[in-house]
Amino acid sequence: MSANEALLTLEGWYTYHNFRTINWEKWRAASAEERQAALDELNGLIQTWEANEAENQGSTAFYSILGHKADLVFMFLRPTMQELDEIKTAFNKTRFASYTEAPYSYVSVVELSNYVHNPGEDPKANPHVRDRLYPILPKWEHICFYPMNKKRDLQDNWYMLSMQERQEMMRSHGMIGRSYAGRVKQIIGGSIGFDDWEWGVTLFANDPLEFKHIVYEMRFDEVSARFGEFGNFLVGNVLNKETLAKKLEV
Numbered sequence: 001m002s003a004n005e006a007l008l009t010l011e012g013w014y015t016y017h018n019f020r021t022i023n024w025e026k027w028r029a030a031s032a033e034e035r036q037a038a039l040d041e042l043n044g045l046i047q048t049w050e051a052n053e054a055e056n057q058g059s060t061a062f063y064s065i066l067g068h069k070a071d072l073v074f075m076f077l078r079p080t081m082q083e084l085d086e087i088k089t090a091f092n093k094t095r096f097a098s099y100t101e102a103p104y105s106y107v108s109v110v111e112l113s114n115y116v117h118n119p120g121e122d123p124k125a126n127p128h129v130r131d132r133l134y135p136i137l138p139k140w141e142h143i144c145f146y147p148m149n150k151k152r153d154l155q156d157n158w159y160m161l162s163m164q165e166r167q168e169m170m171r172s173h174g175m176i177g178r179s180y181a182g183r184v185k186q187i188i189g190g191s192i193g194f195d196d197w198e199w200g201v202t203l204f205a206n207d208p209l210e211f212k213h214i215v216y217e218m219r220f221d222e223v224s225a226r227f228g229e230f231g232n233f234l235v236g237n238v239l240n241k242e243t244l245a246k247k248l249e250v
C-alpha cells in the first residue's frame with residue numbers, strides 16, 4: 001500500500017440541517033395575533049430562501065419529522081459557511097424560533113468522492129458533476145437523514161485499504177445505488193472536520209419504503225456490511241408554506 005492513497009474529493013455547496021421540536025404548550029399559550037405575527041415573519045424568511053433558490057445561489061427544503069427526535073427539519077445548501085451562519089442566526093432571531101427547541105443539527109459539504117472518474121477530464125467542467133455538487137433539493141414526499149462513518153478497527157480499517165480495494169467496493173455500492181435511479185435521490189455531505197460523523201446521508205423518495213429497501217440492500221454490500229457505522233435515522237414528510245401553516249394551527 002502506498003503511503004498516500006487519500007482520495008481526491010470534490011466539494012460543492014455547504015449544508016446545514018436544522019432539526020427543531022415545537023414547544024406546543026408555549027405555542028398554544030400565545031395569542032392568535034402573536035402566532036400570526038410569528039408565522040408571517042417565518043413566511044418572510046421562507047420567501048428569502050425561495051428567492052435564493054430561484055437565483056441558483058443555494059437550495060432549501062423543509063420536512064415534518066416523525067417520531068420524538070424532532071418535529072421539523074430545515075435543510076439548507078449554500079455556497080459559503082458564512083451564509084449558513086447568517087441563516088441560523090436569522091432563524092434564531094424569529095419569534096417562531098422562541099417556540100421551538102433545537103435537538104440536533106448537522107453541518108457538512110456536498111461531496112463527490114472521485115472513485116469513479118474519467119482521467120484527464122476536469123470534473124467541475126462536467127455539467128452532470130456540477131448538478132450533483134450544486135443540487136436543487138427535489139422536495140419529494142419524504143426525506144431520510146442519517147450520519148455515518150467508515151470503520152477504523154484494526155481488523156476492518158477503511159482508511160488502510162488500498163485505493164483499488166476501495167474503488168472496487170465503491171463501484172459495487174454505486175451499482176446498487178443506480179438501480180434506485182429516479183426513485184431515491186441521495187445527497188452525500190462530507191463532514192470530516194465539520195461535525196461528529198464522517199458523512200451526513202440525505203435521501204429523498206416519494207415512497208418511504210424505498211429508504212427501507214435501499215438501506216437494507218446496501219447492508220448486504222461489502223462497503224456497508226463491513227465498514228458502515230450509522231448514527232440516528234430521521235425520516236419525514238415534505239412541507240411547504242401552506243402545509244407548515246396548517247401543521248401550526250391550534
Ligand code: VOV
Nearest residue numbers: 112113115174177178180184186188199201215218224228
Ligand atoms: C440513490 C442511490 C445512491 C447512488 C446512486 C450512490 C452512488 C454513489 C457513488 C457512485 C459514490 C462514489 C462516487 C461519488 O459520487 O461520491 C458514492 C459515494 C458514497 N455513498 Fe452512495 N449512492 C447512493 C446511496 C447511498 C446511500 C443510501 C448511502 C448510505 C450507505 C448505507 O449503507 O446506508 C451512501 C453512502 C455513500 C458514501 C458515504 C459515499 C462516500 C464514500 C467515500 O468513501 O468517499 N450512498 N455513492
